Amino acid sequence: MNFLQVVVEAFRSMSANRLRTVLTMLGIIIGITSVVLLLAVGDSMKRFIAEQLEQLGTNMLFISPGGDRAQQQRLRAGASPALTIQDAAALNELESLSGAAPVLQSGFNLTVGNETASKTVFGVTPSMFKIRNWKIDQGSAFSEADVRAAARMVVIGHKIADQFFYKTDPLGKYIRIENVAFQVVGVLYGEGKQVDGGDLSDYVVVPISAASANLIRMPFPNNVHYVVAQGKSGGKLSDSINDINETLRDRHHIKFEEPDDFRVDNLASFAETAKKISTGLAALLGLIGAISLIVGGIGIMNIMLVSVTERTREIGIRMAIGAKPRDVLLQFLTEAVVICLVGGLVGILLASAAAAAITATGSFEVVITSGAIIIACGFSSLVGVFFGFYPARRASKLLPVDCLRYE
Structure with a gap:
């Protein structure tokens, strides 16, 4: 079975159980939306602070008494x-x-x-x-x-x-x-x-x-x-x-x-402190989004395990007509990755809409960068592979005789 056939079979299986597929994607969609939006907010915040400090001038000195x-x-x-x-x-x-x-x-x-x-x-x-x-x-x-x-x-x-x-x-x-x-x-x-x-x-x-x-x-x-x-x-x-x-x-x-009896303060030190704070906060926001994505990945693993149980006879029939364990492994793994990628694309669209809504208020500009999108897509694929591998491997280890006898 070539890779194109595997992808087609993955989409066919997902369309046969639309509600379950949507519910499975929901965790990934929320996770990806969180990752992209929080990374964008963190990056926009760092840029905003840098622009404000540049406007003020980091070579400014403030001398006060005491x-x-x-x-x-x-x-x-x-x-x-x-x-x-x-x-x-x-x-x-x-x-x-x-x-x-x-x-x-x-x-x-x-x-x-x-x-x-x-x-x-x-x-x-x-x-x-x-x-x-x-x-x-x-x-x-x-x-x-x-x-x-x-x-x-x-x-x-x-x-x-x-x-x-x-x-x-x-x-x-x-x-x-x-x-x-x-x-x-x-x-x-x-x-x-x-x-x-x-x-x-x-x-x-x-x-x-x-x-x-x-x-x-x-x-x-x-x-x-x-x-x-x-x-x-x-x-x-x-x-x-x-x-x-x-x-x-x-x-x-x-x-x-x-x-x-006086004090000299400079914006260069303020700028360095602000940079450290904004970098740390951006990392924290990204971590929060990543946790949301991991929770979504755990949901995928649970649903895929249920799917393996429900499709035991199907797995047995495939193996009986010549499918190899690696074909079964690849099919279930592909389904997990496709769910994550489709959920990731939906999440990116939702994050872009949320960023546009925040920017439209005029109080703060949030820009979705290509870096945030690449990170989100890559992370969603990794989540699909990581959390989809165990159910896929479990499916590939089933014996055809046991599968065909399964009620």
């Missing part, structure tokens, strides 16, 4: 850890950095007419737009001259513009921030999560001097909440961090044996 043990030690010594605008200016002169910008940040009520909303307001210098790659869609950003003049200007995100100035040009209009009027001079381009957890389209950005004079009260006028710096492209981030440490320790008059 170290691991410095804050309590310096407070006991009568000095509170702090960063200043002058610290940011000194860092901005470093050769290993492409720029540094101080930040004041706090939440305020924004009002336009009868519309009110609570938003986070950022007080920054113009260099922040370059460092954070903020682009202007309408109007322009404020300048260094505006910072020196503490001009009450504001650059807003798209969501803010749509909320307060729907279908009208926001440029030149005024937004009251805690009852202080700021004129809209620009609208930020784009949207998406930023490293601070906010959405770029929901940002409210003002000159840092205007924020200090009108909105955010600090213990000292030149204090800032944190400083954002950017390492030069192609340079070593470790060199940039060392330069920052040396500069700030010197400016803060920190002795050699004393700990830092």
